[in-house]
Amino acid sequence: MNLTLPWGPLALGAALLLGAAPAHAQQDLMQQLDHLTGDSLRRELTVATFKGTRVINGQSIETPGAGSLLFLISHRFGTLNSGAYNFFGLDQATIRLGLEYGLTDRLAVGIGRSSLEKTFDGFGKYRLLRQGSGPGALPVSVTLFASAALSSLRFEPQPERTTTSRLTYTYQALLARKFSSALSVQLMPTLVHRNYVDLRRDQNNVWALGLAARQKLTKRLALTGEYYYLLPGATADNFRNSLALGFDIETGGHVFQLHVTNSQGMIEKFVIPQTTGNFLKGDIFFGFNVSRAFQLRGRP
Known part of the structure; x- marks a missing residue:
């Protein structure tokens, strides 16, 4: 078969x-x-270059999101070298209370009140450019900042000053780059204009260049630093460059910032042209910033 x-x-x-x-x-x-x-x-936008709207004393490129209200408490004790009688500065303190609101994801406004010179301040921030990744993305972020500060302190026995003479204006371009998930650096060219100065040789316009950085240490802890260099002039001859070092601590909806600095004030009017402390001689102020965000309206 x-x-x-x-x-x-x-x-x-x-x-x-x-x-x-x-x-x-x-x-x-x-x-x-x-x-x-x-x-x-x-194309993706870079987020969380800094964790707060402030680095330490100065502003960061960050703004509250659209519809988000940020409540800030800034506290600054006296100098560490004030001695045991003043409990090394803890008996003395200045404070600032502030509110910041995001009109959009790019535009924010804010107001504040400082106990130092009984100063009121208001400002606006606009995120002009944003760093990103992908084709056509920008390598840096740019935020524009402008503020006005009004001192309401009584100047006695001197003649009372006019409202206009009490005003100080600050203009900044904040340029930042997030180099990695851990490291961010920011450059801050700054102009402070004072309508009134005590002496003829004093400068109404004070120029400064700021540098800030944030280095992430753990998931919720970061080391921060900030320095403002006064450009040569009468102000640089009579005052000191502002230096601050600190830690950012994230705890849910709060961001705690603990720091030491040679600047007593907590807004640009004081920090940039009026810093007198010598960091190396112990003129160091210990302080903290605490912020809490509230979402008032839904995101578009």
Whole structure:
């Protein structure tokens, strides 16, 4: 008896299987390439360059989100070298209370009141450019800042000053780059204009260049630093550059900032042109900032 094997059907089935495998593999490869291409073409904005709207004394590029209200308490004790009688500065304190509100994700406004010189301040911040990744993304973020501060302190026995003479204005361009998930650096060219100065040789316009950095240490802890260099002039000759070092501590909706600095004030009017403390001689103020965010309206 002769047995005839069905070679024709077997060959046809093998050919179909061999042809289907490359086709399926090619389809998977195309899907992976499409996915990679889509990811490479996607542009993403960099977030959390800094964790708060302030680095330490000065502003960061960050603003509250749209509809978010930020309540800030800033506290500054006396100098550490004031001695045991003043409990090394803890018996003395100045404070600032502030509110910041995000009109949009880019535009924010704020107000505050400082006990130092009984000063009221108001400001606006606008996120002009934002760092990102992907095609056409920018390597840095730029935020514009402008503020006005009004001293309500009584100047006795001197003649009472006019409201205009009590005003001080600050203008800043904040340029920052987040180099990695841990390191962020910010540059802060600054102009402070004072309508009134005590002496003719004093400067109404004070220029300064600030530098700030944040180095993340753990998931919720970061080391921060801030320095303002006064450009040469009468103010630089009679006052000191502001220096501050501190830690950011994240706890849920709060951000605690503990720091030491040679500046007693907590707004640009005091920090940049009026710092007198010598950091190396113990004229160091210990202080903290605490912020809490409240979402007042839904995001668009």
